[in-house]
Amino acid sequence: MENQAGTENKKKVVAVVGGGLVGALNACFFAKRGFEVEVFETREDIRTARTVKGRSINLALSHRGRQALKNVGMEEKIVSKGIPMHARMIHSLSGKQSPIPYGKKGQFILSVDRANLNKELLTEAETYTNTKLNFDHKLQDWSSESGLMTFTRSDGSRKQVQADLIVGCDGAFSAIRKQFLRRSRFNYSQTYIPHGYMELTMPPVNGEFAMKPNYLHIWPRNTFMMIALPNLDKTFTCTLFMPFEEFEKITTGEEVLEFFQKCFPDAIPLIGAEALRRDYFRLPAQAMVSVKCSPYHIGDKCVLMGDAAHAVVPFYGQGMNAGFEDCIVFDEIMDQFNEDFSAVLPEYTRVRVPDDHAIADLAMYNYVEMRAHVNSRWFLFRKYVDNLLHVLMPKTIVPLYTMVTFTRTRYHETVERWQWQNKVINRGLLFGAAGAVAGGSYLLIKNPPDINQLVLRGEQIWSRIVALKKS
Structure with missing residues (x-):
């Protein structure tokens, strides 16, 4: 059954350049x-393509993305094809597994398949009679004054299209954004991190998942890490994040096995020694880039969204969610200004730029947390403290991850609030420690405590509080 589109503004043409996730949702x-x-997409239609080229890092769908999907009636369909992940599962070198919950009971993020999500969104877009999808259309040129665009196809033919609004959703290396770079007072930066990523597959064992499926598995190794996300076909997609120079040191199958034996010994029997030897060299490690720019618009004719405006590294699981939230923020501003592009576009830039810059910075920070901080007992203790205070004062203290992942609190506001909370909590812990020192200085001098003992004591107190709460 086709969706019923409104009649107002029927004559205005919106050209969406890029048929990826954000373009299709837009x-x-x-x-x-x-x-x-x-919609104009350079690639062929991925729904009929034999092979789908492009990134395949699994996606973590959370509240922001779900809200955008909900607004176009797609949430239930996509959620039904996702796998809930309630916690991080930390794998130590010894093989011990320790969960760190993402939020309160019942809160989870969803592992979703990128290609399937893209296909579903394209199919949904086609159900509207006022939408046309154009594949194999590569943008050659466009005018910010007239809205005239020129596309070429693989057979050499050309096509010109006139649009009232051009929406650039064509990724981190956006062809639309290139014209922004020629304009005065356009700020742009891109940063490649020194780490690359490589994907490996962990097959099912006897038809079932090789590990517990409802977790995002992490092997943190301080300067690098591996993660694994579950798929509907009972496989896990494992992604190894590591400095390029470390990838390049490994040149033979035996060296691959030696590296995994040293760093991820419990993963070898699960992935398979032969598969490791083979798949490690199938594709070279891929680069990751972070892009920031401002403004996001030119006049009332063009606006950037998704990776074209703010490519982020994948370590907060917010790249897609931020791109989807772009769509819903723009939609809300369209309501606010009665679809007047001359007012909507500058307001969108004003509202969205600080938030997207904030999540780009948080994604960089979270890589350090995922690969190193989760190994720290002090970090785990602080998690306990933050969660305890959130239980006792749910409106005053909200963990950073909860704000980012399970609310639509603006990204830049979550950073400001997180920084304020850290000051308050650290000061409280300092005062508490000072009080303990003042009350028992003689004992402390005679028998100074180990930080691990303090952390262990904190964990014991936390366990008792949880037990009391349950009873």
């Missing part, structure tokens, strides 16, 4: 409002 948002929507 097409739904604009079509729902009644605009004539044309």
Whole structure:
């Protein structure tokens, strides 16, 4: 059954450049409002392609992304094809596994398949009679004054399209954004991190998952790490994040096994020694880039969204969620300014730039947390303290991860609040320690405690509080 699009603004044409996740979702948002929507994608239609080229890092869908999908009636369909992950599962060198919950009981993020999600969104966009999908269309040129665009196809033919609004959703290396770079007072930066990523597959064992499926598994090794996310076919997609120079040191199958034996011994029997020898060299390690720019618009004719505006490294699981939230924020501003592009576009830049810059910075920070901090007993103790205070004062103290992942609190506000909370909590812990020193200085001088003992004591107190709460 086709979606019913409104009649208002039927004659206005919105051209969405890029048929990836954010472009396809945007097409739904604009079509729902009644605009004539044309989507232009350089690649062939991934729904009929034999092989799907492009990134395949598994996606973690959380609240922000779900809210955007909900607005176009897609949440339930996508959630039903995702696998809930309630916690991080930390794998130590010895093979011990320790869970760190993401939030309160019942809170989880979803492991979803990128290609399937993209296909579902394209199919949904096509259900609107006022939407047309154009594949094998590569943008050659466009005008910010007239809205005229020129596309070429693989057979050499050309096509020109006139649009009232051009929406650039064409990724981190956006062709739309190139024209922004020629303009005065456009700020742009890109940063490649020194780490690359490589994907490996962990097959099922006797038809079942090789590890517990409802977790995001992490092997933190301080300067690098491996993660694993579950898939519907009972496999895990394992992603090894490591400095390029470390990848390049490994040149033979035996060296691969030696490296895994040293750093991830429990993963070898699960992935398979032969598969490791083979798959490690199948594709070279891929680069990761962080992009920031401002403003996101030119006049009332063009706006950037998703990776074209703010590519982020994948360590907070917010790249897709931030891109999807772009769509819903733009939609809310469209309501606020009655779809007047001359007012909507500058307001979108004003509202969204500080938030996207904040999540880009948080994603960089979270890589250090995932690969190193989770090994620290002090970090785990602080997690206990933060969670305890959140239980006691749910409106005053909210853990950073909870704000980012399970609310739509603006990203830049979550950073400000997190920094304030850290000062308050650290000061409280300091005063508490000072009080203990003042009350028992003689004993402390005679028998100074070990930090591990303090952390252990904190964990014991926390366990008792949890037990009391349950009773």
